[in-house]
Structures are given as structure tokens and as C-alpha cells.
Amino acid sequence: MDLIHPMDKLEVAKALRQATADRKRLLVVGGRTHVDKGEPCEVDAELWTTQLDGLVAYEPAEMIAVVEAGMRVGELDRILWDGGQEWPCDAPPRATVGGVIAAAATSPRRLRVGPIRDTVIEMEVVTGDGRLVRSGARTVKSVTGYDLHKLMTGSLGTLGVIVQVALKVRPRPRSRRSVRVAGGLEVGRRLLDAVPGPTAVLAMPEVVELRLEGWPEETERQVEATDRVAPVTVVTEEGAFPFERPWEASAVIAEAAVPPSRLAEFLTRPFHDLPGPHLGSWGALLGVGIAWVGLSSSDGDLEALRTRARALGGIAPVVKGPGGLGNDVPPGLDVHRRLKASFDPAGVLAPGRFWGGI
Numbered sequence: 231m232d233l234i235h236p237m238d239k240l241e242v243a244k245a246l247r248q249a250t251a252d253r254k255r256l257l258v259v260g261g262r263t264h265v266d267k268g269e270p271c272e273v274d275a276e277l278w279t280t281q282l283d284g285l286v287a288y289e290p291a292e293m294i295a296v297v298e299a300g301m302r303v304g305e306l307d308r309i310l311w312d313g314g315q316e317w318p319c320d321a322p323p324r325a326t327v328g329g330v331i332a333a334a335a336t337s338p339r340r341l342r343v344g345p346i347r348d349t350v351i352e353m354e355v356v357t358g359d360g361r362l363v364r365s366g367a368r369t370v371k372s373v374t375g376y377d378l379h380k381l382m383t384g385s386l387g388t389l390g391v392i393v394q395v396a397l398k399v400r401p402r403p404r405s406r407r408s409v410r411v412a413g414g415l416e417v418g419r420r421l422l423d424a425v426p427g428p429t430a431v432l433a434m435p436e437v438v439e440l441r442l443e444g445w446p447e448e449t450e451r452q453v454e455a456t457d458r459v460a461p462v463t464v465v466t467e468e469g470a471f472p473f474e475r476p477w478e479a480s481a482v483i484a485e486a487a488v489p490p491s492r493l494a495e496f497l498t499r500p501f502h503d504l505p506g507p508h509l510g511s512w513g514a515l516l517g518v519g520i521a522w523v524g525l526s527s528s529d530g531d532l533e534a535l536r537t538r539a540r541a542l543g544g545i546a547p548v549v550k551g552p553g554g555l556g557n558d559v560p561p562g563l564d565v566h567r568r569l570k571a572s573f574d575p576a577g578v579l580a581p582g583r584f585w586g587g588i
């Protein structure tokens with residue numbers, strides 16, 4: 231397997247023009263923390279983005295940070311910390327900014343901070359045939375043309391290589407509390423109704439963890455509201471959220487997304503005539519509709535989980551282990567195919583990795 235380590239965007243463009251000329255298939259690799267997301271695809275080389283790690287511009291008063299896409303999330307956190315701000319992706323420190331965006335990773339704090347695509351306001355991308363394209367602008371509202379950076383978010387490196395982004399950052403909350411209570415989905419649902427403005431309500435089979443953020447008096451009130459629903463057993467300031475992720479011990483993890491109102495049904499309704507799934511541990515983000523589900527294998531269990539997700543209008547791609555994205559066909563498959571042909575005419579970028587075999 232060849233490895234390509236471009237030092238800047240011009241080298242990325244050169245590498246992709248060469249790959250197109252040689253019909254050489256490439257996988258874009260950032261921190262390699264999420265490469266299981268996507269259908270398996272055979273490639274001839276890996277293009278590593280980790281040398282593209284420069285800070286281009288950061289002015290805290292503008293609340294915008296412009297970075298090269300191979301910058302590690304841990305490094306960006308450190309830079310923003312000094313400005314009292316954060317980019318709320320909550321990915322592991324060795325993940326790269328471009329990888330988080332290309333994988334459309336979900337922060338456990340999504341209930342409050344929203345989806346990652348909303349934080350990307352400008353992007354530079356090198357297309358499969360080596361053209362450098364810019365989309366968006368460094369102001370929150372001045373986009374002319376199509377929002378191509380939204381299209382690139384979640385494209386799993388199949389349309390182009392993200393080389394630079396401008397990110398909308400947010401002030402770090404003055405006070406943060408992680409709170410744990412005994413319970414499960416039902417207690418979690420009551421907490422979601424009762425606690426004013428939680429940043430996250432994560433239900434697991436036996437416990438519920440909340441992330442509470444804001445001004446000190448605000449988080450104080452949120453802790454009290456939590457305690458009125460179920461006695462608080464643990465409170466920490468700062469520290470990781472969630473405290474632990476038991477589903478990560480499983481061989482296979484699916485990141486299921488269903489309408490928020492159907493999450494409890496998705497995780498608890500008996501499976502009638504379906505063989506399984508035998509759910510291992512899971513964590514469900516209430517109000518968001520996302521559940522990380524640990525499975526012992528990607529055989530019958532995964533298919534049963536996907537059948538259920540589909541019946542509720544959702545999906546269950548795998549983010550760790552074998553299993554890929556599943557057989558669901560994206561709406562407008564033909565449009566997706568034409569987009570792929572336009573961005574990557576020779577089909578050199580991770581062919582077959584995306585939904586619908588694109």
C-alpha cells in the first residue's frame with residue numbers, strides 16, 4: 231500500500247491529478263479513529279492529511295478559527311482554550327478536524343451544540359481530479375452559490391479532500407457539570423422534560439448521565455432540577471462526558487439514528503420474529519434520536535437492528551468493526567451518482583465506500 235503525505239493543499243491537488251491520470255484509488259486518512267464508518271473499499275494508496283495541520287487565522291473576537299483540515303482536535307482545543315472558546319465536536323484528541331467533518335461525527339452534546347455541519351462556514355476542498363474549490367465565507371451569513379461545504383460534511387472522503395475550513399466556535403461555558411442518576415430511558419425522558427436547557431441527556435440501561443453547562447447559577451439550578459426527578463449520585467466539574475462509554479467494549483458499535491420520539495421503542499420493544507438483536511450495552515442521546523449500540527458481532531444482530539431502525543424511519547451504520555453503512559439506498563441516488571461523477575470523474579476516491587455503493 232502506497233502512502234502519500236502531502237505537506238500543503240497544492241501537493242494534495244498534485245497527488246489527486248496524478249491519481250486520476252493513473253486511475254489509482256485512494257483512501258483519505260486523518261486520525262484513523264473512524265475509518266470503520268463506510269463500506270469496505272479496496273484502494274491502492276492512502277493519502278494522509280496529518281501534515282496539513284497549520285493554524286491559518288484565529289481572532290477570538292470574531293469567534294471564527296481557520297485551520298488546515300489535518301489539524302488534530304486536541305491541538306485545536308488547546309488553541310481555542312487560550313481564547314476561552316471551543317469547537318464542540320468532542321472527538322478524541324488525535325482525530326483530525328477534516329475527519330470529524332467528513333465523518334459527520336456526532337458530539338454527545340449535540341442536543342445543545344447542534345450538528346457539526348452548522349459549525350463549518352467556509353471550506354476548501356480538492357476534488358478527485360485535483361481542482362481546488364472554495365465554498366462559503368468567513369462571515370456567518372454571506373454564502374453565494376450552493377453550500378458545498380454542507381455537501382462535503384458526511385461525504386466520507388468520497389467527493390474530495392477537505393484541506394482547510396473556517397469554523398464557527400463558541401464561548402466555553404463558565405460552568406460545566408456532569409451528573410449521574412440511577413434509571414434508564416423512562417427516567418431520562420422525565421429529566422429531559424424537567425431540567426431547563428440540558429446540554430445532553432444520555433440514557434443507558436441502568437443509569438442516566440446529564441451534561442449541564444452555562445453560568446454557575448444556571449448549572450446549580452439544573453442540578454437541583456435533576457435531583458428533584460431522581461437523586462443525584464455523582465456530580466463532577468469539568469471532566470469527561472460521558473464518564474464512561476460501556477458500549478465501546480463491544481466488537482461492533484452501530485450509531486443508530488431514529489426520530490427522537492421513537493428512541494425508546496427502538497431500544498426496548500420486543501423483537502417479535504426477528505433473530506435478535508442481543509443488544510450489548512447502549513447509550514441513547516435523548517432529544518436527539520441517536521443511540522450507540524454495542525453488538526457482539528455484525529451477523530444477524532446487526533441486520534435485525536437495521537430492520538428495526540428502518541421500520542422507524544432511521545438508519546444504523548457501524549462506526550466500529552465490520553458491517554459498513556447497510557443496504558439503505560439514499561433518496562435521489564441518481565443525483566448522488568452524478569455528484570460523485572462531477573467531483574471525482576475517474577472514481578479514484580474510496581470507490582464503493584458511500585451509501586448506495588458510490
Ligand SMILES: Cc1cc2nc3c(=O)[nH]c(=O)nc-3n(C[C@H](O)[C@H](O)[C@H](O)COP(=O)(O)OP(=O)(O)OC[C@H]3O[C@@H](n4cnc5c(N)ncnc54)[C@H](O)[C@@H]3O)c2cc1C
Pocket residue numbers: 257258259260261262263264265266267268279299300319320321322324325326327328329330331332333334335336337338386387388390391392393478580
Ligand atoms: C473511542 C472513540 C470515541 C469517539 N467519540 C467521539 C465523540 O464523542 N464525538 C465525536 O464526534 N466523534 C467521536 N468519535 C469518532 C471520531 O473520532 C470522529 O468521527 C472523527 O471524525 C474521526 O476523525 P479522524 O481524523 O480520525 O478521521 P479518519 O478516521 O481518519 O477518517 C474518517 C473518514 O473521514 C475521511 N476523511 C478524513 N479526513 C478527511 C479529509 N481531510 N477530507 C476528506 N475526507 C476525510 C476518511 O476517508 C474516512 O472516511 C470517537 C471515535 C472513537 C474511536
